[in-house]
Amino acid sequence: MDVAYTSEVLARVRATNPLVQCLTNSVVTGFTANVLLALGASPAMTDVPRESGPFAEIASAVLINTGTPHAEQRNAMAEAAKAAHRAGTPWVLDPVAVGSLPVRTALARGLLDFRPTAVRGNPSEIIALAELGGGGRGTDAIDTPDDALPAGAALAASCGAVTAVSGRVDLVTDGTRVIRSASGTSLLTKITGGGCALGAVTAAFLAVAGADRSGGEPADGPGAVLNATAAATVVYTAAAEMAAESAGGPGTFAGLFLDALAAVDTADIERRAALS
Template sequence: MGAVSTPARPSAQQVADVRDAVAREHPLVQCLTNSVVTTITANVLLAAGAAPAMVDNPREAAQFARLASAVLVNVGTLDDERARAMALAAEAARGAGTPWVLDPVAVGGLAFRTSVARELLQHRPDVVRANASEVLGLEGSGTGGRGVDSTAGAEDALAAAHRLAERTGGVVAVSGEVDVLVHGGREVRVRGGSPLLTRTTGAGCALGALVAACTAAAGDPLLGAVTAHAHVALAAERAAARAGGPGSFAVAWVDELDAVDAAALRADVERGGRLA
């Protein structure tokens, strides 16, 4: 898809078109992500129709970022080499016009990762995807949550999200019971999902990768991020309806990410209540 103009709240057809584009175009997503979540991240991308590439070493990161459709930078398990690779990839992505997503895992409570994530902001991520405590920590209004768990709600981080979006020029997507996405003064809320997502290792990190894929397909970061969040929420609801617990949910969720096609996502958004 080419660049599009997104209203305050994307239409069901726009969301469906992005879902269709991901399945049809197979965007190549470079994932510089944490070692805990590589498998589920790759599987989620494959289920949605995208192509994962875990190219995360300093010798290759910048070169691949110029070739990829989109880049995910997730600071979950961070060391000096990964931090260098992330900076190189983010700089190359910005220079090449490759959309990139920052997931500032556990930022705010730990000095090293907070410093690395804040330095990455100079490369102006197209989307920052984080929980409320991470947004507050990244923006400088808070000290982080309890490890990867947020101790604040999405609405608590709304003002910080707007300031951060103004600083980067991109989208800030704040995860919570209701996800809130802000960009250029606009706000979109994505409702739904399942509490079992919070009991599935890597679900949020994989969402960041899907945001990258959808942003590449959409040509607009807000539309791409909204589509990814709506896709994940609907798939989670369908998976939870047939799962016996977190283990079976994780498998069913990946299956449903594959099963939720453009028509299903359009019908879901048209019914109302998903987007506000």
């Protein structure tokens, strides 16, 4: 995974406007849609039963985020995950507050049966999803990304997912390889949805990553999911870093971040990527 691949996948998103179906929490819905639009993707918050399943079959990718999982949305999530799995639509699970709250913990663990392409969350959520810990403090983490490495390996083994763990240094793993990305800004933690919108951006990148929907060899090679997931983090955090340079605080940062997502280019990515 390198800067050239990151720029190439970003260009594909902008050229093809992948349709990203989001079943996400009520706090971050508008922000998430704006982040996808700024990036060049096309959001659709299709999250009611009898629509979510059929839509997941035609969407380019699906995001399921458990932040505010009301009963109807839980049913829609199960329907969408099942349909995405059946149709070969890449889908991302963001297990918000899993571990510390019981309803979403059961929901998210059940959704693993439908083999998410990637799981994205903070360290405590990832550890709890893999049943290796009890979760964080509500939506906040109490663990570090490296603490979640065994959980990433467990999720790769149990459902084949690539795992992206957020923190000061973000980490992406397929259970064997680990990519760390140190770009970004703590201002992302001072606006709501800083992590949730990254889940949607990850879905957009997976949509264009050359993964074969029939389960065959991905056009971008066997590491396509790992590389595209890491590329999403690099673009997202590079844009956040650009926004932070002229932000006066969380309020102006949010707007400048959308501007930066629309503007970020190869030179910006080259300057700001901090991969190891």
